[in-house]
Amino acid sequence: MKLIAGLGNPGGQYAETRHNAGFLLLDCLAEELKLDFRPKFQGLVAETMMGGEKVYLLKPQTFMNLSGRSIRELAQFYKIAPKDIMVVYDDMDLPIGRLRLRSSGSAGGHNGIKSTIAELGTEDFWRLKVGIGRPTAGWDSARYVLASFTKEELPVLEEILDKGIKAVTLWAKEDGDKAMNLYNR
Template identity: 60%
Template structure:
């Protein structure tokens, strides 16, 4: 079993924001695999068979800073090990369009990851970091990640999500090394 969790905030006011890029990818995957969401584990989740693996997708509905509650509820229920857990989240330290796949690490200032680390009890789980870029100097970083993508960034966003979908497909098949070689650019 593989579990992919996309981080974001619930509610229409956050739907198209940088902080919700994890939700955007999970929605794309659910659509590609023709999966329908249900409510459980303090989130929206769905499951199906993909690439010969049972796959669970989760969008925590606890708000970003409490994402760990939803993630730990699901991982405890299914006894998911870190090697089978992929957390997808925004990363301001990466320019818009960049992707990084890592198998462990700290929070790096990301409150959603900080919450997961506290609740899950280990830093040994996969992360797919999707670059959203740094805010202009005059912007507060919190305001920046809660802002929508600019019109001129939407093509880059679409390309980023398309490549991230390919990374997740390789990760599901156990080809994480290949994914890193092909998509870290």
């Protein structure tokens, strides 16, 4: 069993924001696989089969800073080990249009990942960072991540979400190393 958790904030006002890159990727994956989310584990959950293995998709509805609670609840209930968890989230240290897949690591200042590390008790879970770039002069970080993507960024976002779907699908089929080689560019 595997868990793919996309991070974001619930509510319409956050739906298309940079901080919701994880939700956006899971929404695209669910649409491609024709899956519906249902409320459970303080989040929205969908399930599917990938590579002969059950995979849960989770969008925590706890707000970003408490995302780990929802992830821990689902993982504990289904007895999913941290090495079988993938967390998808936004990263300001990557330019928009870039992905970075890692099998472990620190929170790097991301509150959703800090919460996940605290709740799981380990840094040893997979993560897919979706680059959103840094704010330009005059923008503070909090305002930037809660802003919508610009019209110019949308085609780049669409392309990177498509690559992200391919990366998480390959990972779910037990080929995380191949996914890193293909998509960490």
